[in-house]
Amino acid sequence: MTDTIITVQGSYSTYYPAERATVTLSVHFESDTRDGAFNSATSSAVTVRESIVDMHDSQAGPITWWASDMVQVWSEKPWSNTGEQLPLVYHARINFSAKFSDFEALARWVEETAAIDGVTISHIAWDLTESRKTALTAEVRSRAVKDAVAKASVYAQSIGLGQVKAIALADPGMLGSEASGASELARARMSKAALMADGAGVSELSLKPEEIEVASVVDARFVAS
Structure with a gap:
């Protein structure tokens, strides 16, 4: 057969x-001068970085890992609604990522950090430990x-x-x-x-x-x- x-x-x-949450945020400023955008971004970024460092502990948390990009500075010439090219505008951005093991601490930190000038909370990703x-x-x-x-x-x-x-x-x-x-x-x-x-x-x-x-x-x- x-x-x-x-x-x-x-x-x-x-x-x-979920056991971990990774929050991604950016500090972004624009100005009519390069130094204006750069200084504003770095000032707010220092505040964000200090808050992260104070909470960082790779074992105990509440932040078990974090990273930050170098400041990015660029310029553009925007256009008006009537088709006229406007004066040069400078931008500065610094990105941060931080992984939390304590979600209550995450909620408090997000609320406080979102109130900092120039900060935008862009994404939160939930995951398990490896x-x-x-x-x-x-x-x-x-x-x-x-x-x-x-x-x-x-x-x-x-x-x-x-x-x-x-x-x-x-x-x-x-x-x-x-x-x-x-x-x-x-x-x-x-x-x-x-x-x-x-x-x-x-x-x-x-x-x-x-x-x-x-x-x-x-x-x-x-x-x-």
Whole structure:
């Protein structure tokens, strides 16, 4: 009797609370002089940097890592609404990134830092620690394989066959099928920040991180008998 080959795709995903938040901000000023833009940007950047350094501790947090770009200075000649070229305008920008392990401290810091002249909070990305992500990735991969086995077993039973035996396991698309897989294997998807006012009329900023999805997809080929 000829063996029956069954090819399936197993998947598994689950959600876990975020453990880290990386905030990205910029200090930006413009002026009619280069020195004016540069001095204003560096002055506000010093205030931002001092607040970060005071909270930085790679182990205890609340800031476990941070980075800052060198000041960028450029100029442009804007145009008026009537098509006339206006005088030269100088810009200066300094970017910062800081990773927080304490989300309450993050909320307070964002609220205080956003009030500094020239500061714009541009993005907050939520994530898991690397050790946690590694452990969860192994778990969801295992569950994706079990899902593939269960799916193949159902297919085999539906045509009157019994046990299935795996003959190939691969990342999506590597078994030569047309489908490339809907999801990248075992990836943690960073969620966007949800920034909300903490009640009407209350100025304190509240951050509500979305949970992190860790997902895995595997292609599998079985022989059924």
